[in-house]
Amino acid sequence: MSIRLTTTAAVALLTVAAPALARDQINIVGSSTVFPFSTTVAERFGKSTNFKTPVVESTGSGGGLKLFCAGVGEKFPDITNASRRIKSSEVERCATNGVKDIVEVMIGFDGIAFANSTQAAQMSLSLRDIFLALAKNVPNGDGTTQPNPYSTWNQVNPELPEVKIEVLGPPPTSGTRDAFAELAMEGGCKSFDWIKALKKSDKPAYKSLCHTLREDGAYIEAGENDNLIVQKLQANSAAFGIFGYSFLEQNSDVVQGSTVNGVAPEFEEIAGGNYPIARSLYFYVKKAHIGMIPGIQEFLGEFTAEDTWGDEGYLADKGLIPLSTSERKVWADKIDALIPLDM
Amino acid sequence: MVDPIISARGVDIFYDTKQALFDVDLDILPNKVTALIGPSGCGKSTFLRAINRMNDLIPSCRVSGSLTIDGQDIYDPAVDVVALRAQVGMVFQKPNPFPKSIFENVAYGLKIHKLSPSKSELQDRVEWSLQNAGLWNEVSDRLDQPGNSLSGGQQQRLCIARAIAVQPKVILMDEPCSALDPIATAVVEDLIDSLRKEYTIVIVTHSMQQAARISQRTAFFHLGTLVEFGDTKTIFTTPKDERTQNYITGRIG
């Protein structure tokens, strides 16, 4: 009896599935860093208009672009978020799959905080300090490198306290990790002149020297969950953590950001472009889907409204560092006109 | 002379390459109880199961020679094994009522063979079967109780009732009393004797006394061969073969 019932149910389900319904809500994929902002806009958009709330997936920047570039049609996402700019290789791949006109939207900045527990003293670091503390190989003074010998911060820089180097950060799959390597590590790395010179002569060697984090336990991969890193910092006041600005802002009672090159990870400083470990956030729209999936243009409008991404907009509340007024104007105009990306 | 109902001629049975039964010739007479005796592994159960083709369940089992019931070769490809088993019932060593009510147990065979089209007919038939199995008086007031709520002897009689409900010609019994106490055994033996009027019964037993008590004909199997077959009285008083003699008197031969 029961078996007959379930079989009928299964058959019924499958027959219903066959003529797939036309998609009537926007499908967004991409970066987990942009996810909190994208979802906030999506929610507001869904509530304040008659369109359905867009579905936002957190797939990571690379994963998002891969899905995005897979083709044109209901099966494929309309928008992908990215915590870095699209690569030319990705644009090419998009093109081979028929995804030709892509509208680029830069929505703001994200600062990466290098923070520790409020129980400990706030640190003042330079990018070079960060590089020396965390690189796998460090220069040994005569133009060659040696495996990282430092175990305490004062060995890196005598002005720093005698505290064991212990840094919790995201794993290699994370966009935050990529940005950190590129902005902080490489920034400190190229402060050595001979290394800077290496960039021209041997780019792979330069990259591997600057981007490789040490694997001897001083850098601890703490998973993708930034809340977890915050919790671990609370438990271990000697440790430092690497995570996005929004988490620092939300947890300012328990963790504090170190100043980097003398600049604190604060809203104004990041927005002003002074904080060195900050990156731009983007999303990309498939022009071909505008008109095919209802509400994309309206969604873009909601996103680029001053109430949303402005200095006083609600995304700022969520931890997004806005673009400058003039930049917003430039981008908003581009988006209004749906000017495709041209690389 | 009465014609035999089951007739085996040159029956060989193999499990893979191992031969379990060698060239068995045996005639089973209607309305008689035929006992198959012999030490374990002698082939008597194999032979019994060959009669309703329960051996088919063992993929490696192969039967050759001729085994006929009412003149039809039961291993003829045209024979439907379901029809065969409807004609040749079987009762097993351990009472194995279905986990259903007493009524359902007896009615099952009738239902699958669609022998009792109406409900009242079905009820009559179930009652008749239980009557004939000598169980009616004990269970008539609790037909809806599970079959396994009965005692061991009652369960075995229920299994017999289940078998006779479809009115087979032959009932095969594979050590039907080995799990029963002497009283239950006596009741079942009495039942077997009374069933003889209507059915032909072939019974495998390890109890010489039981074979002597209830059977009219006895076949003694040893190491896969039929050693001796004849009137039960003769087999148990003056067996001709020394192997039979040694077996039934409990000697090392």
Add this chain to the structure above:
Amino acid sequence: MENTHIVKKFDKNLDKLKARILEMGELVLHQVEDATAMLGAFDPVEVDRILQLDLTVNGLHKEVHDRAELLITRRQPLAVDLRQTLAPINIAGELERIGDHAKSTAKRGRILCRSSTEETVLEMIRQMSTKVQEMLFDVLIAYTNDDIELAAKVRMQDKEVDTLNKNLVKSVINILDSQASGNSESLIQLTLVSRNFERIGDHACNIARYVHQISTGEDLKASI
């Protein structure tokens, strides 16, 4: 049977049963022999002993019966075992009857002593006694060894005993016809004694039949 039972106790039980029969047979054989001796030379003490012996024989008879009964209960013997169990009951019965005849013969010795005895008739009696003793002895041997040929021989000898008995009766009639009898009582007693021995022969013959039946399962009661 060179094949022994799986249950060794069963063999022992059967052996004991057999031993009791042989013991009984031996006693009965002695009874017959001694009773025959009483016919010529009566000894009241000896007669009493013979009569006493009969009680022992009866006791053994009962024991054989009990043992067989127990054996059936315990072992539920089949085929040859069953016959080996049942035959002793019958054989013991036969032996017991033989004992009775011996007893009767011994008693008659008392009367025969009181009058003169016809020596020729007495001699015939002695011949008969020797014959039945021989038969009894043989049949016990045949029983011991399951020897059906010896048993058959015993059955054949029964005719000789019958012939002796007939001859004796004829002789007695002749004596009684030819003379005015002074010892007719003794003659009649002798005839009766002769009759006893004829019966003993029959019993021995019966035992021989049982010996045959044990081994073959064949009942010879209807035939010879």
Add this chain to the structure above:
Amino acid sequence: MIDLTKKAGFGLDQRHRAEQRFQWAGKLAIATSLLFLLVMVGSIVTDASGVLRQTQIAVDLDLGPENVNPSNPQAASYGRIVKSSLRDMFPEVTRRKDKKRLYNLVSPEGSFEIAAMVTDNPALLGSVQTLWLTASDDLDLFLRGKVDISLPPKQRRISDAEITWIKILEDGGQLRRVANWGFLSSGDSREPEIAGILSALIGSAFSLAVCFALSFPIGIGAAIYLEEFAPANRISDLIEVNINNLAAVPSIVFGLLGLSVFLGVMGLPRSSPLVGGMVLALMTLPTIIIAARAALRSVPPSFKEAALALGASPVQAVFHHVFPVAMPGMLTGAIVGMAQALGETAPLLMIGMVAFIVDIPDSVLEPATALPVQIFLWADSPERAFTEKTAAAIIVLLIFLICMNLIAILLRRKLEQRF
């Protein structure tokens, strides 16, 4: 005489001690695991307790015609009305930055709540109304004492000014705590104070329904065929080995399969519980097959034999006698598999169910997320108030699981036959 009280001699002392030791070790083991469970559940429940109630704030709103057009109340900017009301309540706040903090007392949801109330009850229009609006997560956390005011203002989410406003509101009776039904009746949100579990719950329910509808009949069918009918040969062995291996395949692999086959080839809608259920069904199938086969094997062969001997066909014998007896065991296996499926996120990631989805799905074709995904997403959100949402979602998941098991137990009871 036999001394029955004698202890020495048989090594009795030692044996009794060994037994005692083992019993204590066993009790200790149970106590330890219970303690862990208690701590885990306890901490989750403590964390989740905040979700039971939410804070509301009373705001006097001018719903007059100059603010709201009575013929089209939906077009009005209720956000602005709320802001102006708040400014009226605290006229001393003038600095732009402070104003923003002031506006932050009310949840962004507030304006949508007014719109909904007005639609429900147009009589509210035309005058000043005092309405209870959901307060922001920061306010809620503060009221519940989750903000450490001893810290310097820079290190906390609530400034001194805000604390003053809250105190004034509290003294004026303009704050209240009410039962938070919204958690169970609404979908996800980026605002922790209004985020709910319903869309995930329904998503999970849909997915599991699809999963069960597919995997149970297929799994049971496969198990019955393999166990009762399939010839014993090399192919059967190969299939058996493969099924056992499949049970150990990481679930993400099934997600990838779903991505390429269900989404790619069959073109089923992304993020839908239908595809989610299908992927979970793939994942659950081996478990169900293995459990079902074990259940079938445990049925005494005598039932089948008896039926066959009565002239039942093999299929009749299996379906009338073996299958009903094995059914409870099969169900247990299915429930174990479903419980596993309920907790899966990895395969759902590949087919787009790890997503921010607000709308509550009406069918298995609409985008939906699932309970573990919701837990994962909330746990990964920066806002502090999501911590307790996460805990509450875990409890909902546990309750869901308990319900599933309960259903299984009831079904078992119903189906179980004594034999």
